[in-house]
Amino acid sequence: MLSVIQTPVPTAVRQPAAVVLDGLHQSFGRDETIFDEGQPADRIYQLISGSLRTCRILRDGRRQIEAFHFAGDVFGLESGETHRVAAQTLGPALVRVMPRPALAALAHERGDVARRLLELTTDSLRRCQDHVLMLGRRTASERVAALLLDLAERTGAQALLDVPMTRQDMADYLSLTIETVSRTVSQFQHDGLIALPTTRKVLLRNRAALEAMID
Amino acid sequence: MLSVIQTPVPTAVRQPAAVVLDGLHQSFGRDETIFDEGQPADRIYQLISGSLRTCRILRDGRRQIEAFHFAGDVFGLESGETHRVAAQTLGPALVRVMPRPALAALAHERGDVARRLLELTTDSLRRCQDHVLMLGRRTASERVAALLLDLAERTGAQALLDVPMTRQDMADYLSLTIETVSRTVSQFQHDGLIALPTTRKVLLRNRAALEAMID
DNA sequence: CGGACCCTTGATAGCTTTCAAGTCAGGTGG
DNA sequence: CCACCTGACTTGAAAGCTATCAAGGGTCCG
Numbered sequence: 001m002l003s004v005i006q007t008p009v010p011t012a013v014r015q016p017a018a019v020v021l022d023g024l025h026q027s028f029g030r031d032e033t034i035f036d037e038g039q040p041a042d043r044i045y046q047l048i049s050g051s052l053r054t055c056r057i058l059r060d061g062r063r064q065i066e067a068f069h070f071a072g073d074v075f076g077l078e079s080g081e082t083h084r085v086a087a088q089t090l091g092p093a094l095v096r097v098m099p100r101p102a103l104a105a106l107a108h109e110r111g112d113v114a115r116r117l118l119e120l121t122t123d124s125l126r127r128c129q130d131h132v133l134m135l136g137r138r139t140a141s142e143r144v145a146a147l148l149l150d151l152a153e154r155t156g157a158q159a160l161l162d163v164p165m166t167r168q169d170m171a172d173y174l175s176l177t178i179e180t181v182s183r184t185v186s187q188f189q190h191d192g193l194i195a196l197p198t199t200r201k202v203l204l205r206n207r208a209a210l211e212a213m214i215d
Numbered sequence: 216m217l218s219v220i221q222t223p224v225p226t227a228v229r230q231p232a233a234v235v236l237d238g239l240h241q242s243f244g245r246d247e248t249i250f251d252e253g254q255p256a257d258r259i260y261q262l263i264s265g266s267l268r269t270c271r272i273l274r275d276g277r278r279q280i281e282a283f284h285f286a287g288d289v290f291g292l293e294s295g296e297t298h299r300v301a302a303q304t305l306g307p308a309l310v311r312v313m314p315r316p317a318l319a320a321l322a323h324e325r326g327d328v329a330r331r332l333l334e335l336t337t338d339s340l341r342r343c344q345d346h347v348l349m350l351g352r353r354t355a356s357e358r359v360a361a362l363l364l365d366l367a368e369r370t371g372a373q374a375l376l377d378v379p380m381t382r383q384d385m386a387d388y389l390s391l392t393i394e395t396v397s398r399t400v401s402q403f404q405h406d407g408l409i410a411l412p413t414t415r416k417v418l419l420r421n422r423a424a425l426e427a428m429i430d
Numbered sequence: 431c432g433g434a435c436c437c438t439t440g441a442t443a444g445c446t447t448t449c450a451a452g453t454c455a456g457g458t459g460g
Numbered sequence: 461c462c463a464c465c466t467g468a469c470t471t472g473a474a475a476g477c478t479a480t481c482a483a484g485g486g487t488c489c490g
Contacts, residue, residue: 056344059430062352066344079337084344107330114329115322121336122294128343129271129281129299135350136390137277140478167437175351177479182438199437199486215274355446382469392447397470414455414469 026095034076034087034095041078042100047071050093051164054085055172065173067127068165070154074120090164135175138214143174144184145213148194148202161202241310249291249302249310256293257315262286265308266379269300270387280388282342283380285369289335305379350390353429358389359399360428363409363417376417 025048028034034045037056047069054075055065066085069075075087107114134143147170152161163170167185171178185202188194193210195203204210240263243249249260252271262284269290270280281300284290290302322329349358362385367376378385382400386393400417403409408425410418419425 056348058348058352064348064351066347077337079334079341084341108326111323111326111329114326114333118329118333118336119294121333121340122292125336125340125343126294126299128340128347132281132343132346132350133271133273133279135347136279137273166435178437179439179480180478183478186438381467393469394448394471395446398446401470 024096024098026097028089028093028095030089030091032089034089035083037083037086039083040081041076041083043076044074044098044100044103045076045087046074046096046098048094048096051090052087052093053090053165053169053173054087056085063172064175065169067124067131068151068169068173077117077121077124090169140174140176140180140184141187142213143176144170144181144188145193145210147174148204149207149210149214152204152207159204159207160197161204163200163202167199239311239313241312243304243308243310245304245306247304249304250298252298252301254298255296256291256298258291259289259313259315259318260291260302261289261311261313263309263311266305267302267308268305268380268384268388269302271300278387279390280384282339282346283366283384283388292332292336292339305384355389355391355395355399356402357428358391359385359396359403360425362389363419364422364425364429367419367422374419374422375412376419378415378417382414 028050034052035041035043049071051071052069052075053065054067054069055063057063067075068090069087076083078084103113103117107117134146138146148161151157151163155162165173167178167181170176171181174181176184185194185196188210189196193204193206195205197203243265249267250256250258264286266283266285267290268280269282269284270278272278282290283305284302291298293299318328318332322332349361353361363376366372366378370377380388382393382396385391386396389396391399400409400411403425404411408419408421410420412418
């Protein structure tokens with residue numbers, strides 16, 4: 001069980017798996033809920049393969065995606081009793097599950113586990129701070145560029161990028177509308193920054209130009 | 216030194232102090248920098264009195280304030296070697312300083328210290344997530360209302376609220392312009408939600424209505 | 431081949447920003 | 461004690477970026 005917080009999974013391991021490998025693993029289909037906002041946070045998870053989103057929804061239906069997660073990522077860490085975000089798969093996914101009390105006990109007796117937990121939380125915080133800066137001070141184009149580059153980096157992609165989420169997911173992460181995301185991607189294509197073999201595949205044709213947009 | 220991460224300071228203790236109380240304390244005037252973005256993160260801090268902002272600045276000058284801190288708050292925690300944000304006082308402030316290696320050593324040998332560190336980091340993460348939701352999915356009015364209510368809660372104020380930051384600070388935290396903040400506050404006053412004895416004092420006249428705006 | 435879902439594109443509207451003056455308050459010096 | 465000065469704040473008018481409303485196009489799959 002310790003492996004949940006110890007071994008990062010190589011990003012190459014991202015084939016959807018339809019079966020539960022053992023008692024500690026759980027498989028999900030496309031667009032399935034792993035846990036909901038407000039639900040007791042009694043487990044922590046590590047994504048073995050696939051990808052997912054964590055999000056919050058306002059009373060009136062406005063949705064904000066907090067983060068996307070990929071193979072190897074740990075998610076579901078909470079300080080309180082309940083989850084503050086919901087977690088849903090983007091496609092078929094395999095997840096490793098660990099009871100929270102077991103982890104707490106482990107952290108209590110092993111310093112390295114406690115440190116790793118802190119490290120994971122700090123990483124989340126850093127990502128969240130970048131998200132704030134992006135939503136607060138960047139234009140639509142800059143946001144889309146940042147997301148594409150982040151995707152490339154985190155999935156270890158070269159020029160050809162696999163986009164596991166819908167335009168709506170991108171919009172709800174970037175705090176834009178689906179139309180604005182679509183228009184922006186089209187504009188990038190028109191400007192020769194990217195090519196779109198399919199809607200869910202992005203070929204980075206001028207990475208330097210994209211990077212220049214976000215710094 | 217342990218007290219840096221153990222004892223929350225009562226929010227009532229917020230009188231500006233002009234002198235250094237002992238070797239572990241440091242006093243600052245108005246609008247002074249405690250540390251800058253990119254600077255080595257070799258210390259952690261606790262605000263004894265006063266208030267401050269942490270912020271990041273984009274190349275072109277756009278500024279995003281990540282957080283405001285008040286008496287009792289710990290700040291300056293980083294996972295990496297350098298600070299990702301700058302910290303500047305809003306007014307005169309007294310700060311308790313602790314070398315980071317000392318804290319790391321303490322956390323290494325004492326489980327309760329390690330847990331407290333994790334708790335502090337998780338609190339920051341929670342605040343950051345709320346910030347994301349606010350910037351991403353809330354209107355100007357909702358943002359200003361949220362800030363006023365947050366200020367009231369964190370400084371333990373009743374109806375009369377002390378606003379320690381300028382309109383520009385508010386704007387850079389909420390990702391609005393100074394003009395929009397000013398207009399929104401004026402509108403609140405016009406609508407009878409608040410009164411403004413001075414620009415830096417806000418009297419909450421209809422707290423329920425403000426709360427209804429943010430849920 | 432039909433249907434459903436996702437995506438794209440166009441036209442218009444709206445909220446916030448930008449640009450531009452003023453106004454106000456606190457501090458300083460005569 | 462008051463005039464002045466400077467920084468902070470407010471207010472108005474117009475522009476701009478993104479959202480909204482509306483249609484149409486593509487693609488996967490039964």
